[in-house]
Amino acid sequence: MNEITATSIDFIGDIHGHATELMNLLQKLGYTNTQGYYQHPSRKVFFCGDFIDRGPQIKQVLELVKSMIDNHTAFTVIGNHEYNAICYHTLVNNQPLRENSGHNKNQHERTIAALNKDEMHYYVEWFKTLPIYHNNGNFRIVHAQWKEEHINELQSLGINNFSNIDFLKRTAQKHSKEFEMTECLLKGHELHMPGIYFLDKGKKQRDSYRIKWWKQGLYACKEALFEFPQDNDAIMPHELEGHTKNVPVFFGHYWLKNDEPVIQAANACCLDFSVANKGILAAYQWDGEAELKADKFVWVESTTGEI
Ligand SMILES: [Mn+2]
Numbered sequence: 001m002n003e004i005t006a007t008s009i010d011f012i013g014d015i016h017g018h019a020t021e022l023m024n025l026l027q028k029l030g031y032t033n034t035q036g037y038y039q040h041p042s043r044k045v046f047f048c049g050d051f052i053d054r055g056p057q058i059k060q061v062l063e064l065v066k067s068m069i070d071n072h073t074a075f076t077v078i079g080n081h082e083y084n085a086i087c088y089h090t091l092v093n094n095q096p097l098r099e100n101s102g103h104n105k106n107q108h109e110r111t112i113a114a115l116n117k118d119e120m121h122y123y124v125e126w127f128k129t130l131p132i133y134h135n136n137g138n139f140r141i142v143h144a145q146w147k148e149e150h151i152n153e154l155q156s157l158g159i160n161n162f163s164n165i166d167f168l169k170r171t172a173q174k175h176s177k178e179f180e181m182t183e184c185l186l187k188g189h190e191l192h193m194p195g196i197y198f199l200d201k202g203k204k205q206r207d208s209y210r211i212k213w214w215k216q217g218l219y220a221c222k223e224a225l226f227e228f229p230q231d232n233d234a235i236m237p238h239e240l241e242g243h244t245k246n247v248p249v250f251f252g253h254y255w256l257k258n259d260e261p262v263i264q265a266a267n268a269c270c271l272d273f274s275v276a277n278k279g280i281l282a283a284y285q286w287d288g289e290a291e292l293k294a295d296k297f298v299w300v301e302s303t304t305g306e307i
Pocket residue numbers: 014050079080081143186252253254
């Protein structure tokens with residue numbers, strides 16, 4: 001990736017095939033579609049990944065986003081849905097790295113329907129080149145969770161994408177170090193609370209909870225975990241590290257359900273406000289500030305409401 005020195009960047013969250021909302025948002029941010037791609041005279045976009053699956057205009061989103069990235073008017077990190085697609089379509093000894101059935105198939109079926117075989121191959125090859133994280137000293141960005149020890153480990157391995165087949169294969173082996181790193185950075189660490197259940201989006205009973213990792217200190221579970229039963233007063237088994245750097249961190253992934261975007265912490269900003277579930281598509285207009293503020297969000301409503 002080119003060195004990013006700009007301090008006028010619009011960070012945009014998970015799009016999931018919602019091209020109309022993306023175009024509306026870019027327009028609202030002052031970007032125009034000239035010369036075949038969206039651009040702004042003084043600003044760049046940084047996407048958080050998750051372009052595919054779920055929505056009605058997956059191919060249009062990929063074309064729009066890739067044309068911006070190819071022309072250096074946008075940058076991105078990879079999302080868990082792009083990583084899953086790589087594994088889904090990569091065969092090792094005739095077996096896909098991600099099983100092509102059940103939940104995996106349902107989650108990916110709209111992308112399969114949207115792209116023909118050649119297009120799928122083309123975009124999967126492109127997904128392999130997308131960075132896992134970015135840190136330029138002024139800001140950090142990762143799809144789900146910024147975990148310093150994993151970033152340091154990747155840095156020492158000289159790896160920042162999924163183009164290395166040996167690395168990719170190891171990430172697909174459950175409980176390998178590479179698997180744990182990928183899960184944490186792209187999906188967010190979860191806390192297992194045996195016997196305390198909630199129903200997930202697919203109406204499945206689950207007792208692992210996504211952690212609000214950007215909080216710092218000791219919390220009640222209901223404050224620190226998504227979906228945790230509000231009538232349960234259990235305390236977290238450990239303190240949360242938070243994001244202790246002054247450098248802001250941007251991420252997506254958490255399906256926040258606010259009518260208006262909110263800042264998670266002064267130095268931590270989640271940009272996923274569930275456009276793929278009747279929510280909003282939001283951008284944070286960043287101008288180099290270390291302390292983030294809610295009045296710097298710009299957003300558009302979902303136009304389709306489709307999941
Ligand atoms: Mn995600």
